Amino acid sequence: MAIQSEFIKITVSERILWIGREAYPLNNIARVRAVDLGANRGSVISNFIRSVFLWGAIGAVIASLASAAGHESVxxxxxxxxxxxxxxxxxxxxxLLARRFSILEVQTNGGVRARIVSKNSTETGNLLSSVTGAISNPAAEFQYTIENFHVGDRVMQIGDGNIGKVGQL
Incomplete structure (x- = not known):
């Protein structure tokens, strides 16, 4: 699974939350939450064990056939x-088991969502506090620069205008 990262600027200024080049009016934000995400350990380990048995069996069959044919070196x-x-x-x-991501999700009244994915849960926690504080404080302004990670494919869908997969990472 490909992972790409980029540094994005997150700013609140004049009651607007800027995430990169996207703007969200603070009065339209319905929910802000932080979530920690890691690999499904059971699934990852069971897939590994299956692959060990599969490749071990394939290797044993090929090695025994080669040995029976007198090709010990093969x-x-x-x-x-x-x-x-x-x-x-x-x-x-x-x-894969060591990967941990902290996600800050911002959802607006219109159902639009923005996600900031970081490896630093303290960073997303501070950002969560700053955004929620700015919602209730009209004078609040702040700026963060965060390394934002993107895992998997990029899909662009806005309303009925689904243009599908934008790029495969």
């Missing part, structure tokens, strides 16, 4: 190849 090479691939999958598993 059998050894296949064995090492399968072990190297399984080690690579194990490293991927550890990376």
């Amino acid at each position: 059998a050894t090479l296949v064995g090492f190849g399968v072990l190297a691939f399984l080690f690579y999958r194990f490293v991927q598993l550890l990376d």
Whole structure:
């Protein structure tokens, strides 16, 4: 799964919340919430175990066929190849289990949503406090620069004008 990041500026000025180049009037914000997101550990680990058994069985069959045909070096090479691939999958598993994201979601009265995805939950917590404080305080102004992560495909849909997948990451 591809992950891209970009630094975006989040500002409240003159009762407008700016997230990058998108503007949201503070009086139209219906909900602001922070959510922590991580991998579904059970699913990730069960997929890894299935792949270990599958690739182990495939490697064992190929190695035994090569060994039976008198190609011991091919059998050894296949064995090492399968072990190297399984080690690579194990490293991927550890990376996936270590990923944690903190999401700040802003929802307006019209159903429009903006999401800021960060690896720093303190940063999104501070931003949540600042946005909710600015809703009740007309004089409030602030500015943050946050590394915003995008995981997966980009889909653009505005009303009935669905233009589908914009880009695959």
